[in-house]
Amino acid sequence: METRKVEKKCCDPFSKHGKKTGKGVSVICLDLSDSVFTATGNIRLIPGKKLCPRCFKQAKDFLNDENIEPIFDQRDMICDSPLNSIDDDYNLNMPVTPRKVISVLADAFVISPIENITRLSKERRLNVFEKVMDSVKRNVMTESDGLPNFTLEDYSLLMTELRDKIKPVLCLLLFFQSPSLPPASWTQAETASYFGVSLAAAAKASALKRENGGILPNVKSSIKRKGSVTKDDERRIIEFYTSDEYSRQLPGMKNVKSVKQSNGKRLKIQKRLLLVNIDELHRNYKKKLNADGLKVFGLSIFATLRPAHVITVGSSGTHSGYQPSSLGPEFDSQGFLRKPVIYNQWHSHGQRHLSSKIKSSGTHSVRVCVYHQNVKLMLAAIHVVERHYFMDKLVCSVYNQAYMMERCSSCPGPERLREFLLDLTEEEGDEIIYKKWTQTDSSNLETITEEKDEFKESMVKVVGNLTKHHFIARSQSAYFANCKANIDHDSCVLVSDFSENFAFIIQDAIQGYYWMNEHTTLLPFMAYMKKEDGSPFNIPICVKSNHLTHDTLTVHAFLRPVLSHLKEINPLIKKVIYFTDGAASQYKNKKNFANLCSHEADFGLKAEWHFFASCHGKSACDGIGGTLKRLARLASLQRHSSNQITNPEQLFLGAKENVDNSKTFYVSSDVVKNNAATIERRMGEAVVVQGTRSLYCYIPINSFQLKASPLSGPESDFKVYDVLPNRNIFDLNTYELDLQLADLQHKEKKGIQTIRAIGEFLELMQAKQKTAIEKGPYLKQKQVNLLLSALHPNSSDPPV
Template identity: 25%
Template structure:
């Protein structure tokens, strides 16, 4: 279009401008109003000029005429020039008019096009971006749900449980763009504008409640060093990147990667002996006479800069695997829910805080007499291809152990089997307190109970310690608010059963409630065999997988890369255990015949003088055998510095007799690392780390 128009213009100029006829015509018109007579006469004057120059009178007239003629010619010349100029301007204006018309047409065309196509796509994309930001920011690793009844925020009459960001918004923005596809990328301002109102920056008050002691303590130290100009960043993820090859690699974060396990954050030269104070959270127990309370308090410490830097390095080092587990588990849970199939269900469970029943007009004596009844509330969110459903199971039994858990799960699993009989795989997600979910009894129950009702495969997945808050928390909060409103309106909730009845008869609730009586909990007590032995490394287990009764496969983190298959994938060193036989059946990575050879090798070997890894109280120690007396060996053990590959001989000799079977491995003599400390060879260090797993 544009080109064609440009080609046309020069032609139109040529056509109009140099056309002599046209010029004449316009000239004639222009001159006639001024002096039409003169113009007509002038050619005659020219013709008569020679004959009329004989008399002086005539000469005079002729001169005048000549002057006039010259003037008129000059005028004519001027007018001709003016005419050409005007003509040019006219052509220019015509051209401009044409151009304006065309661009107007184009604009109209564009507008029509926009109306036809863009609005839908634009709106759709905007919605998609908004959703992407909301789901990104409400991920449990990016913001933490505050569990309190009062931790709500209301905007435009919409009440939501408040969440606080776990990282600065700028850092989250970078993460967001690095993770999302190109069409969802946003500038920081666009990103910040799409933040949901209930996801907020932490307030001073929130900082006083500690979500995760491990993370908070590193934060406190990093902030201190940052404020003294000794660190360039206080972001934990950025600090970890400085000491590992890849924060998404488990070996790096577990500090057993050969390339990076000795890396440390480097500090600039500084007066390292000057005094400094710092804060750390500490768990203290207090008592009110009858009961013990565990509390977190912030304590102030004094020391030198050097000590602060060393403490920081040590804490950052041990934080690495915690950070890995947290983010890895969160990512796995997200993957699981996003890729759920027809025959799978995901159940995210959690105990809510007990509800203390109350009356509308509370009698003081009742308040202090301790006779207030409490209700146990276990909450669950069920995910299937058909959608999401929330549950709360209530009981007057205050038991929170694994047997109670299965009694609380029973009605939900029953409903699930009945509604969707095609669902035969059950994935459970929970946090990992050993008293509730992460213990041998639960492992036994999860590998037996679901098979009785028709499930063929079960996985139980634990979120990392202190990072388990999620969807079920919202249910507990909603129930308590509902109960409080009921009491405020004059209702009576004296007993847990009344709470259940009130909730169950309320119309329009999105939560399904079930009552769990004491007998159904006791039923599970009888299911557990007496002599179940502890599963080795229970504290570190984050996934238990069972597709065969009483047999489990466990590993230190979850993996769902082959979640639809019957047996687990070989990722992250799964270990299979038969809970009834109580021995390791096989390590999926090694053929079943090979692993238990090591102890046998040591059976006849004279260990005297050898360096060994010995297990005591489920923990590994490095030491030297001083005496070998058949069944037992006497070992002088070294002290480990934190979680590091640094060992030192203690001031007082630590001589203990160990059973030979507790000697896990014979290793080579530790090499000097610093003036005081020795370190294990990488091979031995891996052995040592695997022993603690």
């Protein structure tokens, strides 16, 4: 409590001065105020104010009256020590009360004079008393008699010796370990000046003091109590948070979190948006670990171990896509714990790191599923939040493939949903207004007004159309997680998705540069592999190019350096399992299927291609693109006069030099065009696969056929499709001609026909190895018949 300035003039309590007030000499104490009030009954002198000699004499006359005794409040606390007044002649041998203590403190200018304390409430008087006692502790009270009575010189000598002890650089660690040595009232500048250390060291010592809460760090016991969280337990919980089933990585270059590492340094990690609430995630966690026979922890520990970069939907308002609820046992699987990409230079040029608090204000999520979002908007119009989107009212079980994909005779059907909606919308008005995403020439959020009956029919229709899509989305996501968990060391799961083109930015650029900005194509990859000992590892890759067309030909050209790099890392790799979204211009088209059948001939690796459900293709590769763009943008803005990043080549070189643990390749537009010329014939002869949009799993059989299924997995219903126009094609990959040629080398006298056939075959094989012409992998039927007749001249069977 701060001290207030005392009035210098007389307070004139007896109205003796009129307009001209004399100078105050004597300060009113509490005893004098009580005596005057007892004598007059209506005059209350305010303690702390002053009286002139005339008024003080009149007030003192009241004390000399022997018939007047001081009045004490029964609520006053009696003390053991006497209190003397300000005048030597005035001495009352009476107990000390709290009011008298307040008077003395006011006289000593320790606290401000307190006026009209009798009019305050009980709570207010208690608050005043607490403030008074705090002021007494700071300014009046001394240590108890049991402690040594140190003088100021003793404290100064102690601080000087400590300063001399920790002043050497080698002993600076002692300063950090004893951060509360400086008084609490010292600023960081005063601490640094006294101990001869830098401001940074003083700031770190202050932070350690707040963290440890004492003069020395808290001693951590090496004895683990029963039920404590081990490293493996913590890893399993983090894996659940970072699994693609329950969270997705955000692609934006601003979607980043600065997280403090165990070594004290901060690392920027791409954010992940949690698709379910923590309570639902914890239920799935218990279900999974109980099935595996592992130890399960409660919700409080589970929530405490949530990684800082895994954020929830905050109060700022977000709209995410579908939120998968607790999956059935057939969908239980776990993803790998991804290691964050480490960056060494681009992220260290004077950045101000963000706070790594667990709480988050949320984020803005875009590019979500239109099918699920429209159902959510209709449910919001009638104030309903339902995790199954009313699909459980249409089918027997939302976890059964037959019910969700086709229905059965026992499924409730639309009538049950109509009856349920009739009761649910009974209290609604005649018209219901809701929002809906429409996709015609563009995507728009429109406001729809419908009658109650029309709204119910619209709800039945959209929920009925959602069941198949919902099951496919969950099934494909579960199969992706299962592939990552159970992949062999000779295989690779490769996820890919084009990132938004990077627009170059220059510090202090002129106005016209904004309208002629150059772009760069980014195609990120995330490869999931295993070592021979079974330990998983991930390889983030990004291909940059000045070729701005995102199509199948670009994807095929970009795959060459990526797959070559994977074979260098793991020479035993034999198969690649692709997972992408269903973009028709890039992946889900007849040209890509023709390339898939020729994958082993082009790259020396077997392959199969799986697609996520529409609008559900978020993966780790989205975060790779966003991170690289963020670092490149920051690095370019920090270069004012030289070395600006203005073209794709400079972007590639900067990422190659400054980004660790992420492989970067550059493929020029000329390379893409040359690669397109080599497969031009194949692209022209590709055949459309009927029902492409409804199929999500494609596995090649040979160089001209593949099998496809609506769902991924060994139990899926596959059908065979042709991807090239002519079925009468000889497949070099399925007919062992090399064995026949080896047999011919040991035979003599085979005739001129055999020699010509072998010559044609060897020329075609040479062309195939060089991959210079498209007809390498394929032989016309006439050439095949000629070759087989030469190899089997005595055979009566017709050529195949």
